[in-house]
Amino acid sequence: MFIALIVCLGLILTNVVVGVYSERKISAFMQDRLGPMEVGKYGLLQIFADLLKLLQKEDIVPKLADRKLFLIAPCIIFIAIFAGFAVIPLSSGEYLQGSKAEIGVFYLLAIVSVDIIGLLMAGWSSNNKYSLFGAMRAVAQIVSYEIPLGLSVLCVVMISQSLNLQEISTQQGIFSSEGNYLFGIKSLGIDVSAVGGIFTWNVFRMPFFFFLYIIFFIASLAECNRAPFDIPEAESELVGGFHTEYSGLRWALIFLSEYGMMLLVSFLGVILFWGSWYSPFPNIGSVRLADWTNGEPNTIAGTLAGFFWLIAKAYLCVFLQMWVRWTFPRLRVDQLMYLTWKVLTPASILFVVLSGIWRMLMN
Amino acid sequence: MNSIIALSLFGIANLFLGFLNNRKILLPATLAFVLVALGLNLADWNQEYLWFNNMLRTNNLSVNFASVILVATFLVVAVSRGFGDDEEHTHPAEYYAIMLFSVVGAIMMVTFENLIMLFVGLEILSVSMYILTGTDKRNLRSNEAALKYFLMGAFATGILLFGIALIYGATGSFNIHGIEALVLTAAGGSAPALLYIGIVMVIIGLLFKVSAAPFHFWTPDVYEGAPAIFTAFMSTVVKTAGFAALFRLLGGAFTGVYGTWIYILYFLTMLTLIIGNITAVYQQSFKRMLAYSSISHAGYLMLTATAKVAHTQSSILFYSLAYSVATISAFAVLMVVAETKESNAEKTNENFDIFNGLAKNNPLLAFVLTVSMLSLAGIPLTAGFWGKFFIFSDAFQRGIVVPLVVAVLMSAVGIYYYFKAIISAYFKEGDVPAIELKPIYKITLIVTTLLTIVLGIAPDLVKSIF
Amino acid sequence: MQFWYFLTALTLLSALMVVLSKNPIHSVLYLVFTFFCISGHYVLLNAQFLMAVNIIVYAGAIMVLFLFVIMMLDLRRNMPDSKSNLTKLAGAILGGTLLVILVAVMRKTQFPQFSQMGGKFDTQTGMVENLGQVLFRDYLLPFELVSILFFVAMVGAVMLGKREAGERNF
Numbered sequence: 001m002f003i004a005l006i007v008c009l010g011l012i013l014t015n016v017v018v019g020v021y022s023e024r025k026i027s028a029f030m031q032d033r034l035g036p037m038e039v040g041k042y043g044l045l046q047i048f049a050d051l052l053k054l055l056q057k058e059d060i061v062p063k064l065a066d067r068k069l070f071l072i073a074p075c076i077i078f079i080a081i082f083a084g085f086a087v088i089p090l091s092s093g094e095y096l097q098g099s100k101a102e103i104g105v106f107y108l109l110a111i112v113s114v115d116i117i118g119l120l121m122a123g124w125s126s127n128n129k130y131s132l133f134g135a136m137r138a139v140a141q142i143v144s145y146e147i148p149l150g151l152s153v154l155c156v157v158m159i160s161q162s163l164n165l166q167e168i169s170t171q172q173g174i175f176s177s178e179g180n181y182l183f184g185i186k187s188l189g190i191d192v193s194a195v196g197g198i199f200t201w202n203v204f205r206m207p208f209f210f211f212l213y214i215i216f217f218i219a220s221l222a223e224c225n226r227a228p229f230d231i232p233e234a235e236s237e238l239v240g241g242f243h244t245e246y247s248g249l250r251w252a253l254i255f256l257s258e259y260g261m262m263l264l265v266s267f268l269g270v271i272l273f274w275g276s277w278y279s280p281f282p283n284i285g286s287v288r289l290a291d292w293t294n295g296e297p298n299t300i301a302g303t304l305a306g307f308f309w310l311i312a313k314a315y316l317c318v319f320l321q322m323w324v325r326w327t328f329p330r331l332r333v334d335q336l337m338y339l340t341w342k343v344l345t346p347a348s349i350l351f352v353v354l355s356g357i358w359r360m361l362m363n
Numbered sequence: 364m365n366s367i368i369a370l371s372l373f374g375i376a377n378l379f380l381g382f383l384n385n386r387k388i389l390l391p392a393t394l395a396f397v398l399v400a401l402g403l404n405l406a407d408w409n410q411e412y413l414w415f416n417n418m419l420r421t422n423n424l425s426v427n428f429a430s431v432i433l434v435a436t437f438l439v440v441a442v443s444r445g446f447g448d449d450e451e452h453t454h455p456a457e458y459y460a461i462m463l464f465s466v467v468g469a470i471m472m473v474t475f476e477n478l479i480m481l482f483v484g485l486e487i488l489s490v491s492m493y494i495l496t497g498t499d500k501r502n503l504r505s506n507e508a509a510l511k512y513f514l515m516g517a518f519a520t521g522i523l524l525f526g527i528a529l530i531y532g533a534t535g536s537f538n539i540h541g542i543e544a545l546v547l548t549a550a551g552g553s554a555p556a557l558l559y560i561g562i563v564m565v566i567i568g569l570l571f572k573v574s575a576a577p578f579h580f581w582t583p584d585v586y587e588g589a590p591a592i593f594t595a596f597m598s599t600v601v602k603t604a605g606f607a608a609l610f611r612l613l614g615g616a617f618t619g620v621y622g623t624w625i626y627i628l629y630f631l632t633m634l635t636l637i638i639g640n641i642t643a644v645y646q647q648s649f650k651r652m653l654a655y656s657s658i659s660h661a662g663y664l665m666l667t668a669t670a671k672v673a674h675t676q677s678s679i680l681f682y683s684l685a686y687s688v689a690t691i692s693a694f695a696v697l698m699v700v701a702e703t704k705e706s707n708a709e710k711t712n713e714n715f716d717i718f719n720g721l722a723k724n725n726p727l728l729a730f731v732l733t734v735s736m737l738s739l740a741g742i743p744l745t746a747g748f749w750g751k752f753f754i755f756s757d758a759f760q761r762g763i764v765v766p767l768v769v770a771v772l773m774s775a776v777g778i779y780y781y782f783k784a785i786i787s788a789y790f791k792e793g794d795v796p797a798i799e800l801k802p803i804y805k806i807t808l809i810v811t812t813l814l815t816i817v818l819g820i821a822p823d824l825v826k827s828i829f
Numbered sequence: 830m831q832f833w834y835f836l837t838a839l840t841l842l843s844a845l846m847v848v849l850s851k852n853p854i855h856s857v858l859y860l861v862f863t864f865f866c867i868s869g870h871y872v873l874l875n876a877q878f879l880m881a882v883n884i885i886v887y888a889g890a891i892m893v894l895f896l897f898v899i900m901m902l903d904l905r906r907n908m909p910d911s912k913s914n915l916t917k918l919a920g921a922i923l924g925g926t927l928l929v930i931l932v933a934v935m936r937k938t939q940f941p942q943f944s945q946m947g948g949k950f951d952t953q954t955g956m957v958e959n960l961g962q963v964l965f966r967d968y969l970l971p972f973e974l975v976s977i978l979f980f981v982a983m984v985g986a987v988m989l990g991k992r993e994a995g996e997r998n999f
Contacts, residue, residue, distance in 0.1 A: 103877045110889065461984060480971055
C-alpha cells in the first residue's frame with residue numbers, strides 16, 4: 001500500500017516533467033517547429049529550468065482576494081486528483097495496488113468531482129472577473145460531462161459485474177478466475193481464457209466498447225479541461241481562467257494536478273477498456289506470448305511487466321490527448337453543452353441498454 | 364395499484380401528445396385517461412391486496428379515497444378548458460401531464476403501507492404542486508407563491524422525513540402495520556422516547572401539507588398566487604390525499620399511543636378553526652377567502668380524524684367529496700367571471716365585487732355559486748350540511764366537547780363570509796355581461812351542482828358505499 | 830472509537846461554522862466539509878457506496894449549484910440584516926427547545942448494544958451488492974416511482990425555465 005502511495009506520488013511528479021516536455025515537442029512537431037532547444041541537449045533540461053524558476057517565484061496573493069480560500073484552493077485541487085490515484089491498480093498482484101476498496105471506480109468518480117470545489121474556490125477567491133468566469137465555465141463543463149463519463153463507466157461495470165478496478169483488470173486476461181470467451185459470449189463456444197492478449201480485453205469482450213471508449217475519451221478530455229474543451233482557460237479571452245492570479249508554487253501545484261488528471265483519466269480508460277496491465281500479445285499455440293510478457297502476479301518480474309504495460313498504454317492515451325489538443329479548435333459554450341446533453345448522454349444511455357443485453361448474452 | 368401504473372404511463376403519453384401541435388386533443392385525452400384510471404381503481408373493489416413486498420395496500424378504504432381524488436381530478440380537468448387559446452404562454456400538455464403525475468403521488472399517499480411510499484408519494488404530489496403554482500410565469504405573484512410554497516414545503520418535508528427516521532429508529536420498521544404492532548406492545552410505557560417525538564414530527568409534516576394552523580402561513584399567498592384552476596386542484600386533491608394519509612396513520616399505526624398526540628391535535632383543531640374562519644371574514648379577495656375557508660375545512664376534517672369511531676372514515680370521505688365538489692364549482696365560477704372582467708381591466712381582479720350583479724345576466728352561474736357557497740357553509744339540503752353533521756356527530760359520540768363547541772360556533776361564523784359572495788351576486792348592482800359557456804364547462808357545473816344537491820337530500824346514496 | 834469521536838467533533842464543529850460564518854461562501858464550503866465528515870461516518874459504518882454517493886451528489890453537484898447561485902448573487906454587498914431581534918429570539922428559543930428535547934430523548938433511549946444483537950452483525954450490509962439486492966427486490970416499487978418524481982421535477986424545470994416568446998433575451 002505504501003509502496004503504491006510513493007510510486008503514485010513519484011508518478012505524478014515525473015508525469016508533469018515528461019508531460020510538459022513531450023507536449024511542447026509534440027506540438028512543435030505538429031506545427032513544424034523545433035520546440036525547446038536551448039537548455040540541455042534537445043532542450044531536455046528546459047522543464048527543470050522552468051521548475052526552478054517557479055520555485056523561486058514570489059507567492060503573490062492579491063490584496064482583495066479571500067486570502068484563506070485563495071491559499072487553500074490549489075491544495076484541494078491537488079488532493080482531489082491525488083486521492084483518485086488511491087484505487088488505481090498499477091500492476092498485477094498486491095505490490096502496487098493501493099486501496100482494495102470494493103467500490104473502487106465509484107470512489108474515483110466521487111473524489112475527482114471534489115476537484116470542482118477547488119476550482120470554484122480558486123476562481124472566486126481571486127476576486128477577478130476572468131478567474132470567476134473561468135471557474136464557472138470549468139465547473140459547468142465538468143458537472144455536465146460527468147454524466148456521459150459516469151454512464152460509460154457504468155457500462156463497463158455492468159459487463160465486469162464489479163466496481164473494484166483490480167477485479168475489472170484481472171478479468172481481462174489470462175489470470176481471470178472465470179473463463180473468458182470470444183466476444184464474451186459463452187454460446188459461441190470459443191474459449192479464449194488461456195489465449196489472453198487483446199482477445200480478452202474489454203473492448204474485445206464487448207465489441208461496441210470501442211465506440212463507448214470514444215465517448216469516454218471525449219468526456220474525459222472535458223473533465224481535464226483540455227483542448228478542444230479548454231474554454232475555462234481560453235487564453236484569448238480569459239487570460240488564464242481560474243488560475244489567472246496564481247503564481248509560483250501554487251500555480252505549479254495547479255499545473256501538477258492538471259497533468260495528474262490527464263494521467264488519471266488515461267489510466268482509467270486503459271483499465272476499463274484496454275486490458276489494464278495485460279500485454280496485448282496472445283498465446284498462439286505453443287508460442288506463449290501472453291505468458292512470457294505478463295509474468296506471474298505477485299512476483300517482481302510480473303509486477304514490473306504489468307506496470308510497464310499499463311504505463312505504456314496510458315501514455316499512448318496521453319499522446320492521443322495531446323494530438324487532439326493541437327489538432328482541433330476550441331468549442332463554443334453552446335456547442336459544448338449541445339455535445340454533452342444531446343449527443344453524448346443519449347448515446348451513452350443507449351450503450352447502457354446495449355451492455356445490459358450483452359451481459360445477458362454472456363451468461 | 365394498477366391506476367398508479369396507468370397514470371404514470373398516461374402522463375408520459377400526454378407529454379407526447381403535446382408534440383402533435385393539436386391542443387384540442389389534450390382535454391378529451393386527459394379526461395379519458397382519468398376515467399380509465401378510475402375504472403382500474405374501482406376494479407380493486409372488495410379485494411384486499413398487498414403489492415410489491417408490502418409497499419402498497421389496496422382495500423375498500425383506499426379505493427374510496429382514490430376515487431374521490433380521481434373524481435376531483437376529472438372535474439378540475441373538465442373545467443380547465445384546455446388552458447385557453449394562448450398558444451405562446453401556456454403548455455397544456457405539460458400541465459395535464461404534471462396533474463396526472465401528481466395524482467400518482469396522491470394515490471400513493473392513500474394506499475401506502477410503507478412509510479417510504481408515503482414519503483415518495485408526498486414528494487411527487489408536492490413537487491408537482493410547486494411547479495403548477497408557478498406556471499403563470501408572467502405573474503410576479505405566481506412566481507412568489509411558487510417559491511414560497513417550495514421553500515416552506517421542502518422544510519416541512521424535511522421534518523416529516525426526520526420523523527420517519529426517528530420512528531424507524533424506535534421501531535425498526537417502515538411498515539405501518541409493523542409499527543402499529545410495535546406501538547401497541549410498547550404502549551405500556553416501554554416505548555423508546557424516540558417514537559413519540561417521531562410521531563409528532565410526522566404529524567407536523569402532514570399537517571403542513573393539509574394547511575392546518577399554525578402551519579398554514581403559506582396557504583393564502585399560494586392559493587392567491589397560483590392560477591385559479593391549479594388552486595382548485597390543490598385545495599381538493601392535496602387536501603383529500605393529505606387527510607387520507609393522516610387518517611391512516613392516526614387511526615392505524617399511531618393508535619396505540621394516542622395519548623401522545625390527541626391533545627396536541629385537539630388544540631391544533633381549535634386553533635385551525637378559529638384562525639381559518641375569523642381571518643376569512645376580513646378578506647376582500649374571493650380567492651383568499653377560499654384559501655382561509657380551506658384552512659377552516661382542514662380544521663373540521665382534523666376534528667373527525669382525531670375522533671376515532673367506527674364510521675370515521677366514511678365521514679372523512681363524505682366530507683372530502685362534498686368539499687371538493689363545492690370548491691371546484693366555486694373556483695370554476697370565479698375563473699369564468701374573472702376572465703370576462705379581465706378583458707376590460709388590466710389586472711386580474713378576484714375580489715368579491717366581481718360577482719356584483721352576476722345573477723342578472725348569468726342566472727346559471729349565480730345559482731352554481733350559491734349552491735357551492737351554501738354547501739361550504741353547511742346549510743341544510745346541500746352535501747356540506749351532511750358532511751358537517753356526520754363530523755359533529757362523530758365528535759359528539761367520542762365525547763370531545765370543547766373542540767366540538769368551537770367547531771359549531773365557527774361554522775356559524777363561516778356562514779357570514781360565504782354569504783358575502785351570494786349577496787354580491789344577487790343583491791348588489793353591477794354589470795357582468797352574459798357569459799358564453801362551452802358545453803363541457805356547462806355540463807360540469809350542472810353536474811357538480813346536482814351532485815351537491817342530491818347528496819344534500821339523500822346522503823346515504825354515497826355514504827352507504829363508504 | 831477515538832477516531833469516531835474526533836470525526837464527530839469535526840462534523841459538529843463544521844456544521845456550527847455553517848451557521849456562524851458571516852460570509853455565505855464560507856458557509857457553503859463548511860457545509861461541503863460537513864458532508865465529507867458525514868461520508869467519513871459512512872466509511873466507519875462500512876457503507877462505502879453511500880459514502881461515494883454522498884460525495885458525488887452533495888459535494889460534487891448540489892453544493893456546486895449552491896456556490897454558483899451564491900456567487901452570482903454576490904451576497905457580500907447587498908445583504909441587509911432583514912431579521913429583527915424578535916425573530917432571532919423566537920428562532921433561538923424554538924431551535925433551543927428542539928435541541929433540548931432531542932438530546933433528552935436520545936439520552937432516555939436505550940440503543941441495543943452489539944452484544945445484545947446475538948452476534949448477528951453483517952459487515953457486508955452496506956456494500957453495493959447487498960444494497961442492490963435490497964433496492965431491486967424489497968424496495969423496487971418506491972425505487973421505480975422515484976423516477977416519476979424526478980421526471981416531474983425535470984418537466985417542471987424545463988417548462989418553467991424555458992424562455993418564452995417575447996421574453997427578454999439576456
